[in-house]
Amino acid sequence: MIAPQYDRKAIKTGVVHFGPGAFHRAHQADYIDRLLCHDSNWGIAAVSLRSPGTVQALKAQEGLYTLAILDAQASFRTIGAHNRFFGPGEGQAVRDLLRDPGIRIVSSTVTEKGYCLAGDGTLDFSHPDIVHDLAKPDQPESLVGWLALALRDRRAEGLAPFTPLCCDNMVSNGRKLGLAVEAFARRLDPALADWIAGEVRFPNSMVDSITPATDDQTRAKVREATGFADAIPVSREAYAAWIIEDVLPPGSPDLASVGAVLTDDVAAYELAKLRILNGAHSSLAYLGLLIGHETVADAMNDAALARFIERLIREDIIPGLTPSFDLQAYGNEIVARFRNPAIRHKLSQIAWDGSQKLPYRLLDTIADALAAGRPVERLAIPIAAWMLFVDRQVSAGLQIVDPLAGELAQIALGPHLVDDLLALEQIFPQALAQNQQFRSTVDAAASAMREAGPRALIGD
Numbered sequence: 001m002i003a004p005q006y007d008r009k010a011i012k013t014g015v016v017h018f019g020p021g022a023f024h025r026a027h028q029a030d031y032i033d034r035l036l037c038h039d040s041n042w043g044i045a046a047v048s049l050r051s052p053g054t055v056q057a058l059k060a061q062e063g064l065y066t067l068a069i070l071d072a073q074a075s076f077r078t079i080g081a082h083n084r085f086f087g088p089g090e091g092q093a094v095r096d097l098l099r100d101p102g103i104r105i106v107s108s109t110v111t112e113k114g115y116c117l118a119g120d121g122t123l124d125f126s127h128p129d130i131v132h133d134l135a136k137p138d139q140p141e142s143l144v145g146w147l148a149l150a151l152r153d154r155r156a157e158g159l160a161p162f163t164p165l166c167c168d169n170m171v172s173n174g175r176k177l178g179l180a181v182e183a184f185a186r187r188l189d190p191a192l193a194d195w196i197a198g199e200v201r202f203p204n205s206m207v208d209s210i211t212p213a214t215d216d217q218t219r220a221k222v223r224e225a226t227g228f229a230d231a232i233p234v235s236r237e238a239y240a241a242w243i244i245e246d247v248l249p250p251g252s253p254d255l256a257s258v259g260a261v262l263t264d265d266v267a268a269y270e271l272a273k274l275r276i277l278n279g280a281h282s283s284l285a286y287l288g289l290l291i292g293h294e295t296v297a298d299a300m301n302d303a304a305l306a307r308f309i310e311r312l313i314r315e316d317i318i319p320g321l322t323p324s325f326d327l328q329a330y331g332n333e334i335v336a337r338f339r340n341p342a343i344r345h346k347l348s349q350i351a352w353d354g355s356q357k358l359p360y361r362l363l364d365t366i367a368d369a370l371a372a373g374r375p376v377e378r379l380a381i382p383i384a385a386w387m388l389f390v391d392r393q394v395s396a397g398l399q400i401v402d403p404l405a406g407e408l409a410q411i412a413l414g415p416h417l418v419d420d421l422l423a424l425e426q427i428f429p430q431a432l433a434q435n436q437q438f439r440s441t442v443d444a445a446a447s448a449m450r451e452a453g454p455r456a457l458i459g460d
């Protein structure tokens, strides 16, 4: 294994990261690893208080693991950015660390569901983790509870706050997290909530790099290329982008020096990425799985499906976006990325957590199209495909990975699949669910798909 090009013993911890899964280790940790070559203040503490797996494995490898960049040419690097590790049962040590003024960034990739938000994007006070954390604010389970506790400690000790940096795929991710933490704190101590509102920056950020889950094939590839039997390598495509709202306070890591973009206008990039890339990804996932494909690249090799996705992007998604940059070129680049044969990105991975992903990825586009009088027939097809996917999983006795899995399964077993799914307010905002045009278009697409199969709808 090639060791990182900096003195790991000299690294101080400056970032605490909640959720050190594959995406974090392939994306943010890569930026930080390159930063550490010229600034040793930004080692990352990896925190995973619920599942021990990754943290244990990271510890066992002294924080070192391989990043495989799989594209036209493959390359392999050793990342050594993590220098502290906290798993289940180590909450007190995390609390102590978060008091350290050297910690400037508390970042997170806990997936959409990890923020405990309701359908309208505000904190869900009925979420069991939030109920728990309000009852026991010193022993939080949720990220929101953790941030509130750690900020409370900082304030009590007269210290400056750290900057929470949300790195999950949600519209206005930082703002939503900030409002959630403030609302949570307000229930406990209004003065703390005011301090959070006034002193803490919650930058919005857009993160992008296609990162398939690590499997035995990834491990074998890494072993063959590097000779290192890495238990936890990660792989991604060569493309990576990290766009961060330019509100980081002085003393923050210089992420721009390693290629992150700091800008006042994250919104345009964020919306374009979520709606084009993630919207097309989810559409490919549900349609591709119903047709019988396994990976994104397989699905893109299906000429009719690829044409459908390209039209969806060009004729349905892009017209709803403000053209602040060349969206067609951006869309074409995304389609080319999907075709990358070196990446085996399973459609089933993208299909997970549909209830959390559909709103930002497709439903917002549909709502905008309806408001502007544009057609929604094509956009309704992936929604119908998600419904039939849920139905198929349940009928086949297969697992649905989704925080609403219980509700979804119950609906799929009943007689009114489309109506009952549309009634789930956590997914479909009322105004959309009650829109007759939307309802009838989704209903028609689901019936046609059930009778004639997905190919009948995507065209040739």
Ligand code: CS2
Pocket (backbone or CB within 6 Å): 169, 207, 208, 209, 210, 211, 277, 278, 281, 282, 349, 350, 351, 357
């Ligand atoms: C994917 C994303 O799994 C998914 O749902 O759509 O993880 C996607 O690969 C990334 O957002 C790309 O940046």
